[in-house]
Amino acid sequence: MSVPSLTIADAVVASLNGATLSQDVTFARAYVPKFDMSSATAVVQGKVIPVSDAREMGSAAADNAAIAVDVGIMKKLQSTAAAAEQVEIDALLELCEEVKSVLNRQRLPTATGFICTAVVQEPIYSVESIENDRVFLAAPRFTFLTTVSV
């Protein structure tokens, strides 16, 4: 029996790693999405984790399922001047938009039974991470709808 949340998380990883993005980043699925501030500091780190799986009766043979996946994007900010830091953060928010355009409203090639119907990025980024660690961290959440046989 397959696990729908893992199926879609793996499909998200495959789609994002196969997409042309403005920054060099490799996404990986994780159960404990931990970003290490002291490794690969100049590199964008990407994590994909399944977050929730909500099901309700859809038909006699299947449930309708809404499965949420978080896509974590983290980078240690390199610039020290305020203006340069703003440019660096702008570019990372642009990367978040590119990730959304890859996933939102899409059926992913390796999981065509799922469709992304909602995206929430709230907060848009972690103010605390920038303030305390000079780390950019955002985690847009994507909700995919599918049916699961019962």
Added chain:
Amino acid sequence: MSTLLERGMAMLARVGPEQAGGKIRYAVGTDTCVLSATFGRTDEAVDPFGQMLVAWSGQDFIVQAEDLRFGLTPILPVNGARITKLASGEVYEVLSIPGGKCFKTAGPNDEVLRIHAKKVT
């Protein structure tokens, strides 16, 4: 004449880097200075953001305020400055303690600085 406390502070400042520290390079952009530091408390923690975690390793660097200077100009630590341990090559970034500044002063005349930093490489 210096007080007993001042003489004790001076002795600690002299001995500390030899016994529990080493040479560091403090850098802001292209401005750098090499000075002795006692390596203070180390921290390791994980900060949560939603489902995500950011792990960091921190360390305090205790230096003589008069040693921290670019050329002849005394300076104070600033966020974003880089500290390199010359012996190991480890690099730290000066960062504020949440809700506070990136350094504290100590001693009767604020002659000692405790600089808070987190490891970045």
